[in-house]
Every structure is written in structure tokens, then in C-alpha cells.
Amino acid sequence: MSSREPAPWVTTSTVLQRLKSFDDQDAWQQFVRRFQRPIEAYARKRGLSESDAEDAAQEALAAFAQSFRDGGYERERGRLSRWLFGIVHHRIEQQRDRMARRAPADSVAWSQLEDQQSPDGVWTEIWERSMLEQCVAAARDELHGTTRRVFEMLVLEGRSVEDAMSETGLSRNAVYIAKHRALTRVRGLLADCDEVD
């Protein structure tokens, strides 16, 4: 869970539009903050060292930004995550080829289920988790008082409706309303991460 300081959510579309003006450092920071971590996590999963993963993420984002400025990304061509994946995967495989650093494998038991996931599946999993984390963090920052607490208790802590009622003093129906309001907001943020107008 992110513990970053509250910052207002800027839509991905806005970030990317601002990125088109070359010197918008702030937009670049926003952009990097949003997408660097999943790329790094993916790179680490593909066997890169921490610093190589960092480099790979920087390179991929730079390549992405460049290509976005050049008009290479069109909404019709699919979701942002897929498009980014194309660039990221390419960069990382190159890096992997060069660096070829991986932890030695276990030499005794060879389980069937390990290492069978496709790069694509790994990426999707990491991407979705990272976006979930960021959106949940952003939603918590936005929500206030009892709504926020209900969201935390019911969804993040797995507590019961009754617990939430007694802690917040809300009615049963109000607890449900608060929960769904929070969930709807998270959904909106999630959609924004991956869809660019």
C-alpha cells in the first residue's frame, strides 16, 4: 500500500497532453510516478537487477514519451497498458540479453508450475496490481471521514458491515452507500489509468 503524500489525481490523458509540451517537468514527474513502478517490477521479474530495472524503466518511459509526442499512440490501437507493454518488453528483452544476470536456479526440484507464466501474463498482473494500488491510494486521499473508514474496513481490512456500523455510527444502508461510492470512485480512477482520450 502506498504511503505517499496526498496529491490530487491528474488524469492520464491530461498528463500525456502536457507531456507533449516538451518542458513540462511536472507532467514528466507525474508520468514517471504513475508508470515507473510497474515497469520496474516487471523488469525485476524478468531477471534484471535493481539498477538495471531502473534503467530499463527510464529508457522505456523515455521511448514511450518520445513516441507519444511523435503521435505514435492512437486510442484506436488499444489500451495504454498494451502499448506500453510492447515498448517495455522490447527494452527489457534487450537488456536481458545484454546483462544476462539471473539468480541461480534451484537444482533439485523442478516444479511444473513455475516459470510457465508468459511475459504477457506477468505484465498484466503487475500492471493491474500497480494501478490498483495507486488508485486505491488516490481514492483514500480523496475520500473523507466515514466514507473513507467504511471503505478501509470493508474492502481493505475484510471487516464486517456490523463492525463498520458500530465504529462509524452509520446505518446499515448508509454503510453500503459509502462502500459503493468508494468503489465507484476507484473504478473511475482505474479506467483513467488505462484509457486515454
Add this chain to the structure above:
Amino acid sequence: MRRASDCPPLEELERFVISALDLDSSAWIEAHRRGCATCKDRLAEMTRNHALERRLRQTFDARPDSQRLAIPEFRILRELGRGGMGVVFEAEQENPRRRVALKLLRCSRFSDERSRALFRREIEALARLAHPCIATIFSSGETAEGEPYLAMELVAGAPLTEHVRSEQPDLRRRIALFARIAEAVQHAHQRGVIHRDLKPSNVLVSAGGEPKVLDFGLAKILDEERVPGESQSVAGGLRGTLAYMSPEQTRGDPQAIDARTDVYSLGVMLYELVSGRPPYDVAQRDLLAAVRVIQESEPAAPSRFEREANTDLDAIVLKALAKDASARYSSAAALAEDLARWLAGDIVLARAPSGAYVLRKLIARHRLAFAFAATVVAMLAGSATWMTVLYKRTDGLRIDAESAGLLATEQRGLAEQRLVQQQEETRKNYWTVQFLSYVFGQAQLSKAGPKTLLGEVVVEAGRELDRRSDHPPAIAAAIGLVLARVEASLGSFAQAETRLRWCIAKLEQPGRAPDARDADFHQALFEVLRRLDRLDEAEAELSRAETLASLPSDDVELDRTRLQLISDRGRLALRRGDFSAANSALRAALEQQQARLGASHEDTLSTQTQLCIVLQDQGKLDEAEPFALAALEGYRELRGPQHPQTLNAQTNYAMLLLDRGRAEEARDLLAVTLEAQEREIGPEAESSMATRNNYAGALFRLGELEAALEAWREVATQQERVLGPNSLYTLVSRRNIAITLVRLLRSAEAEPIALDVVERAGAVFSESHHLCVRTKTTLGRIRIALKRYEEAEADLLDAWRVLESMQGINPAWKRECADTLAIMYELLQRPEDSAIWRARQVGEARPLRATLGRGTILRSPQGTHAKP
């Protein structure tokens, strides 16, 4: 009665969404929704929110699984165990009320179809089985989070090893317990289920002493469809726990897995139960060494460690553990029955091996010796006959004791008898010889063991040939050709060269017109020279062979030679590093060979292999893959899985995997290949050394640099001794050593090696050979690391000039050079120059730090073709 206009509370709507309402309430909400836009929207919204809520829970819920998981009908009580593929809980089922073991596949909703397919297979396997010693499956399904689970009989007991340790049953009780396990395995086999992962931890023994076999997670079901991806993986064998794996499992051949594989694993368990120790100590070894132990070493008799055991019991245990599946008990039942006989004091069947088995074993042990004796006799007899066909001297057949004098006395009768037969018969012999020279050519006999015997025979035959100066020259030459091919196959290239030149001199005596079949001599000499990396001389011989082969002839075999010569052009170009030329020559040869000889002909397969290597060197992996697979499949079909050429194709396929970044698979495949090569052709055969070099490459790619360095040092020393210091392969290995040293930050040690490789490669091949150029790039990197920038700049610019003029090479080679230059200028704080070099990297974003190009990795050479 509720009024239709009353909107239900949100809680009820949510329970409707998650299908937790009774039928009446559901029907009511269904009806209400049709008339109420508000609730309709709410329901749509809540359905989407519910999906998100599930994901959030899965991602963030920190509670243990036992609290988090909600499986209808089951209440989770505690976790029993957890492994790579799943978690097992103890749970209480509602109806019927009972305790169960609940096994859950730990997969997110993203995990691929394969894991699920395997889990489904375990469910299917268990559903087929009903035996008191196999845990019964009760039900299966999916959790609310979409994770598949299965509920099975909860076995309260201790793992086999623990049970034996705590209960200390005597030997007879241990054997009786084991016999029950074998019966359970037999039950599974009868229903088409092979367990494939039998080991003591997969057997629980209840308090009542009843064993239960568990965990069919790796089971193979004989009549079912394959799990996707399973058999496509060539390397795919190494599953299960190494210590209990059969030799055929470690060889990774899925076709070889049958009931006897489980018999072997049972044998390991039995060995442990009898002697209290495993038959082999594989825990402390690396994978390759462990595999070798399993495939080669004979375990000590268990009776050495257990007083109560006797030689009969030893025989039973060792029969179950036989390396060769056909020497094991044919079923788990047969093993159980023999154990029952032992318990009853009867004569055990293990003590009475069949005559066929003994004979087979004898032949296996002396296989090479038998083969040599047979082939040497037949070859020397046959080659003279063959020449009579070749030189159309079938009239008269005046080949008497003089030409047969070459043969040992006891073979003379045979030779003479053959030589006087009619033309039809000699034709038949011709084919025999073709076959035999194939045997010698393909066997790639190593420098060890019975090979020495063969070498002596050849030397002796050669001496005899020299002594008999009155021998008809054509026949002497033909025999010489066979001998030279044997010598080449033994790696004695220098002798082979001398012999071939002597043969050619014989043929070129005045008064004899050149014959199209003389091409064979020049082709053989070409091959020898190519192997010696004397490429200009080799090319001259190839040209001569081409000229001769174009002479008119009605010999049908000549067609094959002509096609081979096209292919040889490609091989020569490849050795020279001219990939474009190699590519087009090999494609041309392949096309014709496929059309005229067929897709599965050995020449076609060989050309295919070469083409695959060229494409890999050009970085065209997608194009290379079908050729690699076709060659591998073709050789497997044509020659069988353990044949030297099949093993070469296997090495080549592994290299493709490596280039594709599938380094672990590649390493495993190389390990089993190397193991087989060392057994079949010896450790010093060219192919074995190539595979060892490649194995080091896989280690390198996996980041095990020290191990890679050691392996390369070992193989380079060996290559230097066997192939000489100027061989392409020796130099490649040494370049790899230099690269590894750089990566280990030992550039000062790397420098003299890289320098020497550059000099030798330049002198032996040319300044523009890829090995020379790429090593120059390496040298540049080394000198950058040593901060000697001026020298580095000279090396790199030099390398770049050559690279730029080269056609059809792997673009990565240019990239590694340009990369290095860019980095160097950056270090020299000359950003403009750096930018220029970065710009040369087409379509590349800027790399942030110096990285090292991967080592050149050697492919397996193809065996010399011994064609008549």
C-alpha cells in the same frame, strides 16, 4: 407481501448481485428491476463494483487464506501445507459432515491456462482411482475468487520417512508396508494413471499403519489429451524430485515415461526403506553431476547397510532400480509379488534374469567392440569390391590375393569369395560398404576406449597399403579414402590429409583419365581442410571436386555428391563468416536436396542444420526455429534419440532456446545432451566439446559467471589439445573466457587473451572474419575498462570499419561496437561524438551504462559425411 414500488435496501441488492438470496427474494428483485430504473442502474453499478471489490480483497486483504477464502459447503480450519503450486487446508464439509483436506491452486485469475489444466488433470486422475491406499477425492470446484480447489480424504498420518523413524518397524514390516504402496501404484497404472512423482513425502502412513499415496499433481494420464505446452518443450523432462527420478525422466524424453518409471521411483523408496539411505547422494551435486549419477552409477547393495537383508532382497531392489527400463519389473504388481515371495521365503524372480536380458546387457557393454570387429572386417573386404564397381573393372575381376593381402588371413576367404561374384552381387556389396563407411563417418568415435583399437587397425591397414606398391592404384586409392574418412572421424585430421593426398597422387598417374567419382577424394580433402581451418586450400579442393563432379557419368550416386557440393559451398562460407553467401548456398542446396533426396534424407537434414546456424548468427531467430525443429525431429526419426547427429541437432536447438532468452531450458537440454554425447562418442569428440562450450554459455547467460569461466577454461584446454590452438572453436572458447573475465571485472587478465585471439583469428582466417572483428570490439571494451582510451578507440574504429563492410551479419554485432564507441566518448566527455555513435543504433533508445555483448557461442559442428 412486499409492494413492487418499494425499492429494496442496498444490502439486499448486493446479496442479489452475489447470488446469496433465496429464490423468492431473487424473483422479486428481478421483477422490481424491470420496473425501476434506479434499482436497475444500482444493480449494474454494484455488479461492476463487486468485481472490483473481489480484486481488491485478493490484492490487499492481509488476512490468512483460512479467513479470507469462502468456499460454499466448506469451513476452513487450518493450513496443512503449502507448496509451489498450492495450499492444502484442513476443512470441515457441511454435508456429509466430515473433515477433509482441501487443496487449493494458488493462482490468480491471471495465471495461465496451463496451471489450471494440470490441476484439472490431478482431479481427473484422482477421480479414476478408488483404492484404500490412495486418498479419495470427494469434490472439486472454484472459490468465489475463481481459484480451483479439490476436496479429498483427510489422512491423519505421518510421511513415510517420519513414520519409519518414529515407529522403527522391523525390515519385514517395512517390506510389507511398501508392498501395499506398490499395490496402490499398480491400481493407478491399471487405470491409466502414472504418478511420476513418487517419493516418501508423498506417502502418508496412518496411525493404523495403512499407507496412503498422495499428490497426483504431476501425474500422466495415458489416454488423455496433452496439457498444452507439455510435449512441445524439448527440455521438458526434469520434473518431480531429482532423487527419485528415473534415468529416462532425467533424459527428458516424455515418450519414454511409462509405468516402469514409477517402478523405478518405487525402487528408490524401497532402497531407502531397506537400507536407511538413498541409493545415490544427489543432494549436494549440481544438476549435471546429479543427472550423471542417476544415469550411470550403480548403487551399493542394500544388504551392506541392513543385516536382515540378503542377496535375494538386493536383487529385487536393484532390479527395480535398473537403468534400462526393460530390465526392471514390468509393473508395480510384479515388484509387489516378488516382495511377497521374498517375505514367504520363495525364490524371487529377480534372481533369474532371462537369457535375452543377459545377452542384451552383454552386447550393450561390449557394443563398440562388437561393432568395430564386424565393421572392420566387412569394410576392408567390401571397399575393394566397391572400387571394382566404381572403376568399371567388373570384367575379369582380377583381384587376387595381392589386393586381398591387405586383409588379415581369417578374412581373406570372405573377401575372395565376394570379389569373384557377379556384377549384381558386387552392387549389393557396394551398398554394404556405403553403409559401413557411414557407420565410421557418423560414429564420430572418440579418443578413448575401443577407439584405440580401431585406430591401430587403421594404422596397420595403412602401412600395409603403403607396402603393397604393386597394388592397382585406383583400388589402393579407394581403400585409402575409406581409411582417411575413418581417420577424420577419429579427429586425426593430419593423417587423413596425408592419406588423401597420397590417394589423389595415385589417381593422377599418367594414362588414367579423370573420373567423376574422383570428386569424392577432393570433397573429403575439402572437409578435412575445412575442419583444420585452412580455408583457402579447402576452397581449392572444393572447386576441384565441383569440376570433377560435373564430368558426365551414369552413376546415380553422383547426384547426391553434386548436391552435397552445393551445400559444402555454404559450409565453407559459414566458416569464413560470410553469412549472406552461406545462406544462399545452403538454401539452394536444401531446396534441391528436399526435392531429389527427400525431406528426411540425412544430407537434407545436415544442410538444414547448417542453415539454422547461419540464420541464428544472422540474428534471424524466427526463421531459424522451423529448421532447427525439423532437423531435430528428422534426426530423431531417422537415427533415434541417442544418435550423435540427433544429439548435435539437440545442441543446436538448445542454442536457439538460449538466443531466445530461455536460458534455463537451454541449460537443461544441453546438460542431458552432453551427458549422452560423453557416453556415446566420448568427452573429447568435437561435438561434445561444442556442447560443453555451449553449456558454459548457458551458465553465463544465467549469471553464473564463475562456473561459466571454469567450464570455458576446461573446454579451451581440451580443444587446444585436440583441435589445436588455431581452430575456430578453440578461439571462440577463448574469446568467451575474455568476455567472462571482463564481466568479472578482471579486465587485465582478459587483455592478453583477447589480443591473442585477435591475432590468431586474423592470421588463420582474415582480418575481416567475424571472430577477429568481434574480438576486437571485446578488446576495445577491455581497454576502456583499463582506461587506455586511445588504444580502445583504435580497436573499435578498426572493428567498425570492417563491420560496416560486412553483409548479412547479425545487426547486434554492429550494435555492440557502436554502443561501446558511444560509451567511450561519453567517458571521454565528448558528447557530440557519443551522440553520433548512438545515432548509429537504429531504433534504439540510449543505453544508460556500458554493457557487454554476450559471448560468441559455439554451435555444434556437423559430422563429416562419409559418402562413398
